[in-house]
Amino acid sequence: MKVYISADMEGITGLVDAEDVQPPGRDYERGRALMTEDVNAAVRGAYAAGATYVLVNDAHGPMRNLLPDLLDPRALLIKGRPKPMGMIEGLTPDFDAVVCIGFHSRAGTLGVLSHSFMGHEIEDIWLDDRPCGEIGLLHATATSYGVPLAALTGDNTACIEATQWDPAIHTYPVKQAKDRFAAQLVPVADSRSGIEQTIRTALTTLPTGPAPAPAAAEGNHPGPSKPVHQLTVRWQSASVASHLEAVPGVHKTDDRTVTTEGEMPHLYRLFNLYLRVATAVTSNPPYC
Template sequence: MRVYISADMEGVTGLVDSQDVQLGGGEYEYGRAMMTEDVNAAVRGALAAGAEYVLVNDSHMTMRNLLPDRIHPEAVLQRGKPKRHGMVEGLDGSYDAMLCIGYHARAGRLGVLSHSYMGHEIEDMWLDGRPTGEFGFAHAVAAAHGVPVVAVSGDDAACAEAAEWEPRISRAVVKHAKDRFAARLVPPAEARKAIEEACAEGVRAAAGGARPADQAVGADGRAVELAVRWQNASVASQLTAVPGVSLRDDRTVVVHGTAPDLFALFGVFMRVASNLTNQHPYC
């Protein structure tokens, strides 16, 4: 069994504020330690369920958040950027299962630190007309490769959103959203136990033959439509210089392709937006 872990930060146990998850934030070093322990719980669960190889992709911001000397010794850590496929770098059909750890709800939902990639600049995203955020896009890429997404951890809003994309997914709720920067926390030991159990359950399901549903967005490498509504009309205007990108309205761009190709292209979109707005992704 080969297991792929995409590790984000906003949905990590105990973290509720931008100061917890951004480089230079007052609680960022604490956040890194908490993120590392959540990931280690996921690795333990995967190994307990029979995983023979576990790749952890650091998927947040600089992608240099996880503490390498404290990561489970049986996991392989992938960190740093740029990565052509960002949060799903290295994911392909050789993996038997994908786990999404520390994920958060999409822009427009009331969840802890909810956003879609760039907190101020991206208002909405859609895949084949379905509102999507980071989980939905990752799910589509996994479906294109035939890899089931079998477990997720995050706040209650993130876990509910994940279940809309993959009803069979095992969920570990580590906090309950009270507002965008407030939550009722699950005690860390209890949260890590839930993550470990959800990941073990998910990997066992994959070992039993779980696969992405045929109707999943992007399944089997089918072409899909990505639409992104930006806060800034300048971003949308400039992106039309990219071949295949068109405008739906002054602030919404549309492009078609396979989910993995669109994910790579979306990374270019974000670099253009960061340049134009002089704003780093999220917060």
């Protein structure tokens, strides 16, 4: 069994603040160790379930967070950026399952460190007119490969968001959100044990059929899933939308919103291009 792990940081055990997850935050180095141990718990769960190959992708921020010398040696690691497929670099249809560790809820939710990919730069994302964040886009792309998103860990709001995309996803909340930068934490030892057991259970109860298609928005009944999806992104800056309009197939619907259509793997890679353009366009310091 081949298992793919995408590791984010905001939903890691014990972390609640930007100082925990962004260099050079005062607790960032400690956060890196906590992140690595959450991933190790997932790796242990995967091998306990019968995995023969585990690939871990460091999917947070600079994508240089996981500590290779502390990572379970049975796991291979993708580290650094840029990566054409970003948070799912290395995922292919020959994997049996995807596991998400340390994920957070989308922008606009009252979850711990909630946002969608670029903090305040992205106000909203819609996939086929449904509000979407990092979890939804990853789920839809994995589904397009025929690989089920088997399990996810993070705060309670991230876990709820995952099961809204697919009720079959096994989740483990490592903290309960009290506000965007506050949470009630599961004790570290209990959290690691819970992550390991959740991943083991998820992988030993994998569905035998193809991965389910992304759930339709409430009240929308499109029938069988279609290979073409619509991705819409509303930016904080009109400048980003203006630059992205130069990309073939991308259209502005208003000064700050762009939309395009395509198959999911292509849309996910295109969205990562959006992020690089937005980073370049918004890199100037505030003017006042």
